[in-house]
Amino acid sequence: MKARKPLVAGNWKMNGDIVSNEHLFTALRASLERASLPQVEVAVCPPYPYLGQAAAWLGDTGIAWGAQDVSAFGNGAYTGDVSAAMLVDLGCRWSIVGHSERRQLAGETDDQVAAKVSMCVAHGIGVIACLGETLEEREAGTTETVLGRQVDAIAASLVGAAQPLPAERIVLAYEPVWAIGTGRTASPETAQAAHRFVRERLVARGLHDAAAVRIVYGGSVKAGNAASLFAMPDVDGGLIGGASLVADDFLEICRAAAVA
Numbered sequence: 001m002k003a004r005k006p007l008v009a010g011n012w013k014m015n016g017d018i019v020s021n022e023h024l025f026t027a028l029r030a031s032l033e034r035a036s037l038p039q040v041e042v043a044v045c046p047p048y049p050y051l052g053q054a055a056a057w058l059g060d061t062g063i064a065w066g067a068q069d070v071s072a073f074g075n076g077a078y079t080g081d082v083s084a085a086m087l088v089d090l091g092c093r094w095s096i097v098g099h100s101e102r103r104q105l106a107g108e109t110d111d112q113v114a115a116k117v118s119m120c121v122a123h124g125i126g127v128i129a130c131l132g133e134t135l136e137e138r139e140a141g142t143t144e145t146v147l148g149r150q151v152d153a154i155a156a157s158l159v160g161a162a163q164p165l166p167a168e169r170i171v172l173a174y175e176p177v178w179a180i181g182t183g184r185t186a187s188p189e190t191a192q193a194a195h196r197f198v199r200e201r202l203v204a205r206g207l208h209d210a211a212a213v214r215i216v217y218g219g220s221v222k223a224g225n226a227a228s229l230f231a232m233p234d235v236d237g238g239l240i241g242g243a244s245l246v247a248d249d250f251l252e253i254c255r256a257a258a259v260a
C-alpha cells in the first residue's frame with residue numbers, strides 16, 4: 001500500500017439536475033458503502049447550486065463533497081462569485097482551483113489561481129489545484145516550463161501562508177489539457193514523469209512536506225485504465241470527469257485506487 005492515501009475526486013463539471021443528482025448520490029452511497037474502501041478518500045464536486053443537495057445526501061457517509069472553483073475575494077461586492085467562507089458554510093471539504101477549463105474559458109491566470117489557493121488555505125478548505133500543459137506546449141517541448149510556472153504560483157500561496165494547510169489537505173492535479181475529455185489518456189509513464197517533476201518542484205519551492213502531498217492525475221481516467229495509472233509511485237489517485245457521472249464506473253475507479 002502507498003504511504004499517501006489515494007484520493008479519487010469526481011469533477012461533475014456543469015452537469016446534472018436535482019433529479020439525476022439524487023439518483024447518482026443514492027447509487028454512490030449504496031455502492032461505496034457496500035464496497036467499503038477505507039484505503040481511499042472519495043469526494044465529489046457537483047456544481048455550486050447542488051452543494052446543499054450533496055450535503056443532504058452525503059452528510060452521513062464517508063464521501064466528501066467540494067466545489068469546482070472558489071472566488072479569489074472575500075465576501076463583498078463580487079457579483080456571481082462564491083466565497084471560501086460560503087463553501088465552509090456548505091460543509092465543503094475541498095475546492096478545485098485552476099482547472100484548465102477555467103484557465104482557458106475564463107482566462108484565469110496563475111496569479112488568480114494562486115489567490116484562490118490562498119483563500120482555501122485561509123479558510124481551511126482542502127485545495128485541489130490543477131495544472132497541465134496543452135498539446136502545443138507538449139509538442140514544443142515546453143511541458144516542464146509550463147508545469148514549473150504553474151507549480152511555482154501554487155506553491156507560493158501554500159508556503160507563504162500564516163496558517164498553512166496540513167499536507168493531507170493539499171492536492172495537486174496533473175491534468176494534461178490534451179487528455180481532458182478526449183479519450184486520449186496519458187500513459188502511466190508520462191503521468192509518472194510529470195508527477196515526479198511536480199513533486200520535486202514543490203520541494204525546490206520550499207514545501208517541506210511535499211512527500212506527503214497527493215498528486216492526482218486527471219484526463220480520460222476510466223475504469224479500464226485507472227489501475228495502471230494509480231500503480232505509478234507518484235500518482236496518488238485521480239480527478240475524474242466524465243466517468244464520475246456513472247456510479248458503476250466511478251466505483252471501479254475507486255476500487256482501482258484501493259488496490260494500488
Ligand code: 13P
Nearest residue numbers: 011180181219220241242
Ligand atoms: P475527463 O475525465 O472527462 O477527461 O475530465 C477530466 C477532468 O477535467 C477532471 O477535472
